[in-house]
């Protein structure tokens with residue numbers, strides 16, 4: 164691959180940018196002008212990559228943060244932020260990325276720079292051949308041997324060049340593959356360790372979005388951003404431009420006055436800075452800053468995406484047909500599409516006239532660029548080779564300068580994506596306690612866990628009403644608690660807090676006499692098993708769907724089969740075409756556009772809701788086989804099962820709470836005939852526990868539980 168080719172692969176307009184804007188240099192917008200936001204701001208307080216990244220999203224004239232992925236305007240403030248980031252993080256990041264192959268990395272950098280000189284050499288060598296042919300034509304005597312020697316050495320040069328190119332590309336791929344692996348691995352590592360509260364934080368989500376864009380830039384899918392390797396190409400472009408300018412100077416030096424040459428070169432660069440000058444002068448023709456999102460457009464854009472996903476997603480398809488949503492989807496999509504395009508058109512009302520003007524001016528500047536060429540023509544001693552060299556070099560300078568302007572603009576954005584990446588690697592899961600606060604989990608004497616909740620309250624992020632209000636109760640180790648109540652009363656929220664999936668805002672929660680917040684969630688989770696209300700349906704084999712309950716025992720067919728047996732799910736497996744190896748069809752999977760090895764319909768098998776529930780219960784039982792498990796939590800585990808199956812499953816849960824050791828069990832159910840089996844029942848209403856006690860105590864109270872129980876009879 165030649166340097167020019169490698170440049171052109173990056174020289175693709177980012178899909179969301181107007182192609183015209185793409186060809187304009189990065190300082191085209193007056194709102195983005197360095198001088199416009201030149202106020203000096205104290206950036207000393209910004210110490211971490213996160214702080215600087217966040218500051219880059221705040222525009223100086225708007226209180227709103229830029230949407231994640233939005234281009235940062237080139238202001239003095241942002242330039243200072245970028246400089247701080249480059250200073251602090253680049254060398255560490257590059258060292259980490261390319262530490263796998265330090266020698267190859269050095270070779271890659273040297274080769275990249277050497278390859279940028281090839282086009283100039285090529286032009287020079289071609290000029291020599293043209294001159295020789297021209298000379299021989301003019302003199303009338305053909306020296307075939309000389310011509311063949313020239314052609315031969317040109318072919319040999321090209322052959323060596325392509326050999327060098329292909330080895331350089333091979334080397335580059337090795338270095339890039341190792342960098343890609345590192346980036347993707349760290350990305351996965353970071354994701355799997357982040358807990359739900361961390362991931363629901365809007366600022367963290369934005370950070371991860373930009374960090375993902377940075378990771379994607381390594382695969383060439385950076386949507387207009389550059390990977391650190393691509394940034395290296397900026398240096399190559401500079402070298403390439405300089406080598407061509409050297410050729411232009413050497414060709415024209417003897418025939419052209421230096422001022423004429425300078426005029427010609429200026430005319431090459433002038434169209435690139437022209438838009439800025441014109442726009443600054445003409446205040447009535449201001450372009451809107453593309454980095455400031457129009458809320459109406461953003462809303463319409465989101466709506467368009469929602470409609471598109473409803474149209475494409477297999478998981479929505481039944482409802483789309485059931486409720487006859489086809490026309491509704493189409494009309495909503497069309498109106499959202501129109502809104503987005505009207506908004507875009509309003510933002511750039513005069514681009515076409517501007518483009519036309521620019522085209523006309525470009526024609527004029529091309530003529531100016533030709534002045535030295537015309538002067539060269541005038542000279543009787545000018546060779547054809549130098550004329551061709553001049554023309555090819557001047558075109559390369561124009562083309563590469565434009566590429567350079569675009570790449571610098573993209574590189575500027577990439578610095579902030581790099582900051583997001585660096586900051587994301589430093590994210591700490593919110594539920595993980597500080598090292599000095601951490602205590603080791605210890606089971607209660609005799610097994611199970613004791614729970615003491617005092618005045619627990621919790622409000623979901625972005626909600627005004629708390630989901631849990633002032634919840635207090637005590638559960639002794641080895642007891643069974645049934646949580647009952649109306650929809651939305653906070654049952655699952657309470658279970659998720661006890662499971663340490665979500666945190667709480669106020670109050671205290673003691674587990675085995677210690678503050679739950681002081682346990683490392685990873686360690687705590689090893690001592691519990693659960694079926695969540697929205698349990699996962701993995702697009703994987705039955706064996707894996709059950710086996711992930713206890714990864715260490717996943718290879719043990721006996722353990723998996725006994726878990727399936729306990730969940731009364733063995734019959735389901737027997738009816739499947741490939742038994743335990745049958746891949747289960749997850750409803751959610753159809754909605755994901757997944758490029759990879761997707762199993763064909765013949766290999767996969769769908770399950771009913773009740774069958775999925777049995778698989779999820781088997782998964783929980785698989786984990787419960789571990790003697791370290793002290794707590795079993797079941798959030799409506801049998802809601803889709805028939806009465807007999809429900810009773811059987813709860814019999815099994817009861818025996819698991821006694822064998823191989825005593826365990827605490829918490830289950831949420833709307834079946835009060837099942838709830839009455841529990842030692843304690845918590846009746847929840849409006850986020851609070853309104854009644855707490857045994858079935859007989861609550862019936863005797865004659866309150867909400869008694870009423871609910873009466874209704875269920």
Ligand SMILES: Nc1ncnc2c1ncn2[C@@H]1O[C@H](COP(=O)(O)OP(=O)(O)OP(=O)(O)O)[C@@H](O)[C@H]1O
Nearest residue numbers: 623626630648649650651652653654655656657696
């Ligand atoms: N992720 C969430 N974000 C915001 N609010 C939520 C979220 N999950 C639940 N809520 C709200 O919290 C309240 C309690 O919900 P929760 O799921 O705990 O109720 P529940 O008693 O388990 O209901 P159900 O019987 O229907 O399962 C509800 O008002 C619900 O709308």
